[in-house]
Amino acid sequence: MSGTATLARLQAVRERLAPVFERIAASAAQHEHADTRPFAETRELAAAGFGALRVPVADGGAGLGVAETFEVLVDLAAADSNQPQLWRNHIAFVEDRLAGGAERDRLWLRRIADGAVIGGAWSETGTASILGETRLDRVDGRSVLYGTKYYSTGSIYADWVGVLALADDGELRIALVDARSDGIELVDDWNGFGQRSTGSGTTRLHDVAVDDDAVLDFADRFVSQEAVYQLVLVAALAGIARAVRDDAVGAVIARRRSYPHGLAERPRDDAQVQQVIGRLAAHAAVAEASVARGAAAIDAVLRAIEAGEDPQEPARRAAVAVYEAQVAVTDAALDGSTLLFDALGSSGVDRANALDRHWRNARTLTSHNPRIYKERVLGDYYLNGGDPLSIYTPSPAPVPAPAEAETHEEPA
Secondary structure, eight states, X not given: OOHHHHHHHHHHHHHHHHHHHHHHHHHHHHHHHHTOOOHHHHHHHHHTTGGGSSSXXXXXXXXXXXXXXXXXXXXXXXXXXXXXXXXXXXXXXXXXXXXXXXXXXXXXXXXXXXXXXXXXXXBOSSSSSSOSSOEEEEETTEEEEEEEEBOOTTGGGOSEEEXXXXXXXXXXXXXXXXXXXXXEEEEOOOOOSSOGGGOOOEEEEEEEXXXXXXXXXXXXXXXXXXXXXXXXXXXXXXXXXXXXXXXHHHHHHHOOOOOTTOSSSSGGGOHHHHHHHHHHHHHHHHHHHHHHHHHHHHHHHHHHHHTTOOOHHHHHHHHHHHHHHHHHHHHHHHHHHHHXXXXXXXXXXXXXXXXXXXXXXXXXXXXXXXXXXHHHHHHHHHHHOOOGGGGOOOOOOOOOOOOTTOOOOOOO
């Protein structure tokens, strides 16, 4: 597809989604104050085709590339950083189905084009692996799923939940479960101080029947799936950086009072305040450029696959680009979400403005996958040729259940 056609598709998508994003931005602070959930907004996104941005036009989607999709994702994150994260499992699932290419994969893509939303339930506690005791067994000639999952991001909004489990043949499977099935319990018990609306709670599975055509091999994932997962969080951070810039600009323009030490009567004319806004703008620019660079690297993996080439080396470069983005954008979002208050007066901390949500959301996003681990992986890659693709290998070994008080991190 030509560059002109790509831009035309992207422009059409942005025009279609812009009113939805505006409504999401208008309600984001309300959800923060009331601790409510954007069920209606998420359904509106699905109905507007957001979940099918990467689905081919022939299957009913928008047919965007990875780079264009992540541009739209940053737009959404600027409206509400919770939204990209709650769509995270869905986005990765689409990439896996695109990589598969079988008729069953196309069936799922067509379901998504019709508005289906996919959630995920992979993580378990008590181990560095995301897999623990969840099992997929054959009982009386049918597949049955049982176990407990944590950090089931987006699943309370989903039509289908992809559950990572160990099958009775010793292989890892992803079982797609209808969210309305008997025996599945989706609990909105995520208790973090940020990203409250992501639905990252507990999934309990009590002998849930699974259709055989809804069981996928874990090995049949897109080679850069983990990079996609990471880049979604980075896009959410980039959206925060942009929102911080825009909120700071709006608040400074609205300010009428200055301080005795100020350099101008109006804060917007004060060189010190202008410097703060300039730095916030630079943070936002670095963040968005880093996301674009990571997305372009993932697109390069897809081009290698389409050309019949070995995708491993492009996938390594994509992982490096995404991890570099994670480190850079973490700094930009955390610094910016603190720095904006230097440009504001006491009104900046008014709870009605909810400006503190930017730092809380950024801090929560960066705590799910701490940057220190990616910094180490990057250092090993550059110094020793370490393989960045080797860090994400779930172990099928069962582990004892943890104590209730034990804390746990969301996986990559």
